[in-house]
Amino acid sequence: MEMDWLLLAEVSLAGLGTGGLYALTALAFVIIYKATRVVNLAIGEILMLGAYAFFGLAAGWALPWWVAALGALAVAGVFGAVVERTIIRPMLGESPISVFMVTVGLGSMLVGVVELIWTADPHRLPEFMPNTPILIGDAFLAPKIGYGFMVAAAVIAVFVLLFRFWRGGVALRATASDQAAAYSVGINVPGVFSLAWIVACMVAAGAGILVGSIGGISSTMGVFGLSVLVVVIVGGLDSVPGALVAGLLVGLVEALAGAYLGGEFKLLATFSLLVAVLMVHPYGLFGTREIERL
Amino acid sequence: MGADAAPATPVLEVENLSLSFGGIRALNGVSFAVQPGSITSVIGPNGAGKTSLFNSISGFYKSTGTVRVDGKPIDHLHPPERAKLGLARSFQNIALFRGMTVLDNIKLGRHAHMKTGLLDALFYFGRARREEVELRREVEERIIDFLEIDHIRKAPVASLPYGLQKRVELARALAMRPRLLMLDEPVAGMNREETEDMARFILDVREEWGVPVLMVEHDMGMVMDISDHVVVLNFGQMIAQGTPREVQANPEVAAAYLGTGDVADLRRRVAAETRLPETREVA
Amino acid sequence: MRIATAKETYAADEALFDTAVQRVWFAILLAALALFPFLADQYWLFLAGLAAINVISVTGLNILTGYTGLVSLGQAAFMGVGAYTVAVMEARLGTPVLLNLLGGGLVAAGVGMVFGLPSLRVKGLYLAIATIAASFILHFVFANWTSVTRGVSGINVPPAAFFGMALDTPFKLYWLIMPITVLLLLGAANLFRTRVGRAFIAVRDRDISAEVLGIPLLRTKLTSFALASFYAGVAGGLWAYFFRVVTPESFPLLLSIFLLAAIIVGGMGTILGGILGAVFMTLVPEFLKLLVGFVTPVWPDAAVHLSPVRTVVFGAMIVGFLIFEPQGLAEMWRRTRRFFHLWPFKT
Ligand SMILES: Nc1ncnc2c1ncn2[C@@H]1O[C@H](COP(=O)(O)OP(=O)(O)OP(=O)(O)O)[C@@H](O)[C@H]1O
Numbered sequence: 058m059e060m061d062w063l064l065l066a067e068v069s070l071a072g073l074g075t076g077g078l079y080a081l082t083a084l085a086f087v088i089i090y091k092a093t094r095v096v097n098l099a100i101g102e103i104l105m106l107g108a109y110a111f112f113g114l115a116a117g118w119a120l121p122w123w124v125a126a127l128g129a130l131a132v133a134g135v136f137g138a139v140v141e142r143t144i145i146r147p148m149l150g151e152s153p154i155s156v157f158m159v160t161v162g163l164g165s166m167l168v169g170v171v172e173l174i175w176t177a178d179p180h181r182l183p184e185f186m187p188n189t190p191i192l193i194g195d196a197f198l199a200p201k202i203g204y205g206f207m208v209a210a211a212v213i214a215v216f217v218l219l220f221r222f223w224r225g226g227v228a229l230r231a232t233a234s235d236q237a238a239a240y241s242v243g244i245n246v247p248g249v250f251s252l253a254w255i256v257a258c259m260v261a262a263g264a265g266i267l268v269g270s271i272g273g274i275s276s277t278m279g280v281f282g283l284s285v286l287v288v289v290i291v292g293g294l295d296s297v298p299g300a301l302v303a304g305l306l307v308g309l310v311e312a313l314a315g316a317y318l319g320g321e322f323k324l325l326a327t328f329s330l331l332v333a334v335l336m337v338h339p340y341g342l343f344g345t346r347e348i349e350r351l
Numbered sequence: 352m353g354a355d356a357a358p359a360t361p362v363l364e365v366e367n368l369s370l371s372f373g374g375i376r377a378l379n380g381v382s383f384a385v386q387p388g389s390i391t392s393v394i395g396p397n398g399a400g401k402t403s404l405f406n407s408i409s410g411f412y413k414s415t416g417t418v419r420v421d422g423k424p425i426d427h428l429h430p431p432e433r434a435k436l437g438l439a440r441s442f443q444n445i446a447l448f449r450g451m452t453v454l455d456n457i458k459l460g461r462h463a464h465m466k467t468g469l470l471d472a473l474f475y476f477g478r479a480r481r482e483e484v485e486l487r488r489e490v491e492e493r494i495i496d497f498l499e500i501d502h503i504r505k506a507p508v509a510s511l512p513y514g515l516q517k518r519v520e521l522a523r524a525l526a527m528r529p530r531l532l533m534l535d536e537p538v539a540g541m542n543r544e545e546t547e548d549m550a551r552f553i554l555d556v557r558e559e560w561g562v563p564v565l566m567v568e569h570d571m572g573m574v575m576d577i578s579d580h581v582v583v584l585n586f587g588q589m590i591a592q593g594t595p596r597e598v599q600a601n602p603e604v605a606a607a608y609l610g611t612g613d614v615a616d617l618r619r620r621v622a623a624e625t626r627l628p629e630t631r632e633v634a
Numbered sequence: 635m636r637i638a639t640a641k642e643t644y645a646a647d648e649a650l651f652d653t654a655v656q657r658v659w660f661a662i663l664l665a666a667l668a669l670f671p672f673l674a675d676q677y678w679l680f681l682a683g684l685a686a687i688n689v690i691s692v693t694g695l696n697i698l699t700g701y702t703g704l705v706s707l708g709q710a711a712f713m714g715v716g717a718y719t720v721a722v723m724e725a726r727l728g729t730p731v732l733l734n735l736l737g738g739g740l741v742a743a744g745v746g747m748v749f750g751l752p753s754l755r756v757k758g759l760y761l762a763i764a765t766i767a768a769s770f771i772l773h774f775v776f777a778n779w780t781s782v783t784r785g786v787s788g789i790n791v792p793p794a795a796f797f798g799m800a801l802d803t804p805f806k807l808y809w810l811i812m813p814i815t816v817l818l819l820l821g822a823a824n825l826f827r828t829r830v831g832r833a834f835i836a837v838r839d840r841d842i843s844a845e846v847l848g849i850p851l852l853r854t855k856l857t858s859f860a861l862a863s864f865y866a867g868v869a870g871g872l873w874a875y876f877f878r879v880v881t882p883e884s885f886p887l888l889l890s891i892f893l894l895a896a897i898i899v900g901g902m903g904t905i906l907g908g909i910l911g912a913v914f915m916t917l918v919p920e921f922l923k924l925l926v927g928f929v930t931p932v933w934p935d936a937a938v939h940l941s942p943v944r945t946v947v948f949g950a951m952i953v954g955f956l957i958f959e960p961q962g963l964a965e966m967w968r969r970t971r972r973f974f975h976l977w978p979f980k981t
Pocket residue numbers: 348349350372375377395396397398399400401402403404443
């Protein structure tokens with residue numbers, strides 16, 4: 058059988074494009090995990106919330122798209138602050154199982170609320186991205202995926218710089234590596250917790266707007282979070298580079314499996330990847346190994 | 352007794368044990384033996400490698416060198432198999448199971464010696480029932496009575512004061528059918544009275560059960576008082592061993608403690624030697 | 635206690651129900667369960683069957699997650715394995731009901747052990763998410779191994795036959811489901827009176843210390859996985875007889891989450907908690923339906939919103955219990971009992 062290189066290239070590009078969005082959402086996940094050690098299973102639903110907030114503002118209130126986008130980010134930020142304060146903080150020190158289940162409950166509540174307000178039917182987001190096709194060599198890339206990837210890449214770049222140089226980013230990293238020590242050098246640890254949730258929810262909401270503008274929105278779009286979960290486990294829960302690399306990897310694997318094997322193989326492929334990676338690297342590709350002492 | 356009772360096979364022999372974590376040499380060619388019926392203490396400043404030594408003997412850390420129990424090398428054995436041989440231990444940071452009562456914590460120690468399988472357990476019939484009732488009687492009559500913890504047998508361990516938790520750890524180790532009792536800082540954080548109680552229990556275990564003891568302890572008074580043999584570690588290296596008297600006289604030992612600023616403390620404690628026996632007889 | 639009859643005394647003290655009062659209550663409970671089908675209508679019998687199936691599966695998951703500390707999001711998938719095994723045995727081989735259920739449990743236990751293998755290396759939340767893989771991989775098998783599972787169209791299951799009688803109504807099925815549920819619950823309770831159950835708890839509380847004290851970790855964890863999956867498999871098998879059709883969509887990830895939520899709501903690591911949680915979580919949607927019936931006169935759209943409201947309530951219950959009553963319904967029950975124990979004296 059003749060290999061169709063152009064198809065392979067186009068599929069790979071589309072996969073990497075989606076992978077960029079995975080990486081962006083995974084970044085949101087990792088920010089929360091690093092700061093608060095919470096495995097946030099509601100990340101997909103928070104992403105959905107962002108997309109719906111944008112939809113409500115842009116389509117419902119007919120605001121210009123960029124105002125709606127800013128509004129959606131603000132909604133998500135406030136949501137993050139409230140959730141951190143009312144649900145996550147009381148759970149500090151509880152077993153990881155409980156904390157992780159609390160986010161499962163949160164996700165379920167979000168789905169229900171969205172369905173109450175907007176029903177369970179799918180919707181389309183207003184068009185706001187250019188729709189001139191993108192050609193890389195001979196390979197065609199759907200414009201929305203291409204621009205979505207670029208936005209994601211830009212946001213990620215900004216965040217990597219913030220982590221390194223901005224005071225808040227440094228405080229976050231310090232808190233992540235040793236909470237007690239960070240506290241003792243005068244870092245406002247609860248403040249860092251709030252900040253992490255606010256920022257992460259905004260990032261996830263941004264990703265939600267991009268994801269929604271590519272494939273439309275519905276109350277089940279939270280399943281996007283499942284692939285993101287695979288990404289963060291493969292990359293390592295507490296690793297930003299891991300989230301980026303694994304995001305692209307998972308996007309690619311999923312696209313290739315979908316194109317060459319069939320749509321039903323997508324999840325099978327990514328979850329098999331997850332099991333395979335864990336067997337070799339129990340803490341993901343780049344995750345920190347937890348030292349066990351007697 | 353112990354050290355000079357010549358031909359008996361030592362219960363435990365450690366030969367040339369080494370272990371490193373990254374750059375840290377936690378143990379460096381440590382060799383010593385525990386004679387039957389003896390109380391052997393391992394002392395040394397903080398971070399000397401005492402707990403690492405215990406963990407290596409238990410098989411939790413993969414160290415190089417040889418460990419023999421009753422003359423047989425056990426280096427190929429996994430931790431649970433070593434436990435089954437009778438390397439029974441307590442932990443420096445109390446490692447009781449918080450979700451269980453005192454009684455269940457103690458019973459857990461016997462796990463490796465029991466035969467109840469999954470099916471027996473589900474039906475709680477025949478073997479399961481027999482084993483559990485037998486174990487219960489033995490735990491009650493030999494351990495709970497002996498350690499005077501009757502009043503707390505049904506209490507959840509998390510609710511107990513520190514000293515009692517240490518005692519329950521000892522009880523659990525006794526339930527393991529010990530060939531050698533390994534105690535990591537059995538009296539750390541205890542007051543005088545609790546310390547004396549614990550010293551008495553340790554001596555009684557040796558007398559009544561005939562079980563030799565290997566103990567890590569910072570309380571020099573107690574170490575010098577009840578040990579037959581003392582091993583001194585510093586920076587992973589064994590710098591001295593011998594009878595308490597020999598070790599006290601060793602200038603290197605004093606220097607090791609001097610290095611950590613502990614020497615005055617050591618002198619004081621050593622000087623206060625042989626204060627325990629009277630209390631022991633009274634109690 | 636240390637008198638001639640010590641042996642009897644210890645045996646009595648080790649008993650499952652160690653006081654006469656407890657034994658009387660247990661007898662009353664059994665009698666009530668036996669009388670229930672004669673008093674209840676079809677609807678309540680249906681709910682009782684469903685609740686009992688959930689109780690079995692939740693109890694299995696409780697052994698794994700609540701007692702052994704291994705979080706699993708694969709329990710529903712293992713129910714699926716049991717359901718398919720029973721469906722195939724019943725529809726193709728026509729083997730007897732009890733044998734089919736045993737087969738369902740055993741095949742599920744085997745599959746569960748395979749998916750439990752990573753648990754030696756993979757810990758905590760990494761493991762929890764790895765078990766989601768079980769969900770998707772098994773779903774794929776159900777949907778694509780068409781020669782056995784008939785793919786997406788699923789398998790129609792003939793009614794269970796017991797000594798020639800077809801168990802085709804909730805009333806008749808009750809007599810299959812309820813005794814099995816009671817037996818499996820007693821089994822689970824027995825487990826924690828023995829070394830097997832103690833080892834589970836030890837692994838949950840401090841796995842590495844447990845290992846040094848003589849508990850082989852892999853073996854213990856796999857036993858727990860096998861047992862949890864066995865319970866799931868039997869529950870799935872009963873499910874197959876109950877709903878009479880098994881498809882790949884019957885056992886979604888959401889069901890695994892539901893089961894995990896039930897142990898949280900009921901109380902992790904207690905047998906009673908698993909029972910209360912499963913029953914409660916099964917009844918809540920029905921209660922909401924009732925409520926909708928009440929408010930429809932004033933709020934005609936209520937029925938339309940039932941499904942999202944159910945989703946919200948489901949989430950809110952998980953969050954609410956975790957924050958306000960982390961020990962779950964079992965703890966509320968204990969408090970109530972203590973209150974009545976002391977009543978009319980103030981605590
Ligand atoms: N799991 C581990 N990983 C890395 N380093 C370790 C580990 N366990 C022990 N160490 C290091 O090995 C050295 C010896 O530690 P160990 O706990 O054996 O000392 P110790 O003699 O028991 O001290 P203490 O009296 O304070 O209990 C220390 O420098 C310690 O930091």
